[in-house]
Amino acid sequence: MHKLTVLYGHPTDVETFETYYKTKHLPLAATMKGVAKLELTKILGTTDGSKPEFYRMAEIYFSDMEQLQKTMSSPEGQATSADLENFATGGVQVMIGVLE
Numbered sequence: 001m002h003k004l005t006v007l008y009g010h011p012t013d014v015e016t017f018e019t020y021y022k023t024k025h026l027p028l029a030a031t032m033k034g035v036a037k038l039e040l041t042k043i044l045g046t047t048d049g050s051k052p053e054f055y056r057m058a059e060i061y062f063s064d065m066e067q068l069q070k071t072m073s074s075p076e077g078q079a080t081s082a083d084l085e086n087f088a089t090g091g092v093q094v095m096i097g098v099l100e
Contacts, residue, residue: 009090034071037061
């Protein structure tokens with residue numbers, strides 16, 4: 001299984017981010033076919049009590065690399081990726097991994 005991890009930096013306006021994320025971005029992401037599982041995490045803190053580097057994390061699972069590439073290169077995947085610039089004011093990092 002392969003995973004696309006999206007790490008969101010702290011937004012300039014949390015309320016605006018959350019509203020857009022829940023009402024626009026997630027419904028857009030839900031149109032992507034081939035996703036095996038989706039996990040969303042709101043990061044609360046670190047073990048030493050300091051501010052975490054990231055605000056949110058999305059983990060999108062696919063059966064294999066071929067499916068990940070097919071989904072993300074589809075019109076729905078491209079639209080979801082392009083939408084990040086509309087609300088991720090704290091920056092975003094996207095990584096691909098394989099579960100072991």
